[in-house]
Amino acid sequence: MQLFTNNASSRLVAGISNVSLSMQIAAGDGMKFPNPTGGDFFLVTLSKISSGIETAVEIVKVTARATDVFTIVRAQEGTTAIAFLEADWVQLRMTAASATAAEAHYANVSNPHAVTKAQVGLSNVDNTSDTAKPVSTAQATALALKAPLASPTFTGTVAGITAAMVGLGSVDNTADTAKPVSTAQATAIALKQDSSAKDASGGFAGLTLFKLNLKNAANTFTNFFTNATTAARTWTLPDKDGTVAMTSDITGTNSGTNTGDNAVNTTYASDYRAANFVARTNYGEPTTALATGLLKNTTTTGAHTIAVAGTDYVAPSGLGTGVATFLATPSSSNLAAAITDETGSGSAVFGTSPTIATPTINGYTEGIVTANSSTTYTFSLASATCFAITLTGNCTYTFPTAVAGKSFTLYQIQDATGSRTVTWPGTVKWPAATAPTITSTASKADKLTFTCFDGTNWVGSVAGSNY
Secondary structure, eight states: OBOOOSSOEEEBSSOBOTTOOEEEBSTTGGGGSOOOOTTOBEEEEEEEEETTEEEEEEEEEEEEEETTEEEEEEEETTOOOOOBOTTOEEEOOOOHHHHHHHHHHHHOOSOTTOOOTGGGTOTTOOOOOGGGOOOOHHHHHHHHTSOOSSSOOOOSOOTTOOTGGGTOTTOOOOOGGGOOOOHHHHHHHHTSOOGGGBOTTSOBTTOOOEEEOOOOTTSSSTTTTOOOOOOOOOOOOOSSSEEEOOSSOOOOOOOSOOOGGGOOOHHHHGGGSGGGOOOOSOOSSOSSOOOSSEEOOOOSSSOOOOOOBTTTEEOOOSSOTTHHHHHHSOOHHHHHHHOSOOOSSSOOOOSSSOOOSSOOOOSOOOOEEEEEOTTEEEOOOSSOSEEEEEEOSSEEEEOOOOOTTOEEEEEEEEOSSOOOOEEOOTTEEOGGGOOOOOOOSTTOEEEEEEEESSSSOEEEEEEEOOO
């Protein structure tokens, strides 16, 4: 901190050179000046005066004072270090830098002295915006006594609220048992029959009922609807409340023949009687082997029997050279003999890893996997040989088991952060036994290829960088 005193002035008791770092003033004058400690200091101006005119000045910084001896730092505030003579003036003046610093300090409203909230009596106050202020205990207690605007629940009698305020101005406070009948309700009720108006037979006055007294001599309905071959009966239905009575009971049995849609198919009736079904305990494989060959024909009537070779079945024909042999004995060699357009010299191969000599393949597409690496990533050649991997962390790679003749391509991309690193497997061999320096720039990529020649190691190379 810069220190000040008023009207401090003295003279040098001995001259100093332009590189001197201490000076002594007149005896006893040291007390006029501040006494800096720690990092404190004060500024003095050294001046030469000739014929009453100040001819040269230098501002120095005094960092310590021992009575009348000053420790100084030369050439402050743009002045030049020069030599001074005995009796030249030493004065504590206000300098431009001091005034500027003071003015800046006065204009600084952002707490330049680091005043704390405790120093101004606000130690318990948080610097929280109004919209983020918490609810105090007292406020929470007061709010608990209030009802929410949406779906409030009240207890006791609520004063100041009328039925009209809640949209019920036309409703009377009447118990359900005392509610009057509305006009609409009265109109609906007037269209109903009074239940007390039933007559002795259980009907309602003014209604025409048709009552059918259907029974036989035994007062039961057991034989009422039997189909007897009797003359047609006539039913008389009154046009008002009354009973329909028949002249006699219906008796007899169904001795006629049904016709029409419900007729019994007597032609096949006996075929489905229980006596014609033979109980069996095994409905699996037939007990008699079928004859070799394809089904030729079946009978349309009577019971079916086991087909006879050469009669109901015939051997297949017209299937091409070797096909019948393959169908009889389905082996790989018989299938190869049945294939007529094979151009290779070997047998047909259906394994998962065939060896194909000198093939011509056009327009093929390699499988590709696009993925993020995280901190570990394992490559698999089961479904792809091209990999576009975005490094989203410092990643350790695991390569597939090296198999001679296999290869794959890696397009390695830095994510938006960049500077991701890679740890390569020990099975990778690099030129000069030195792994390449991968591109670290965010969103840039490198292309690398890996090929196995010896069944043990992957030979790696950089095909391109900084894509």
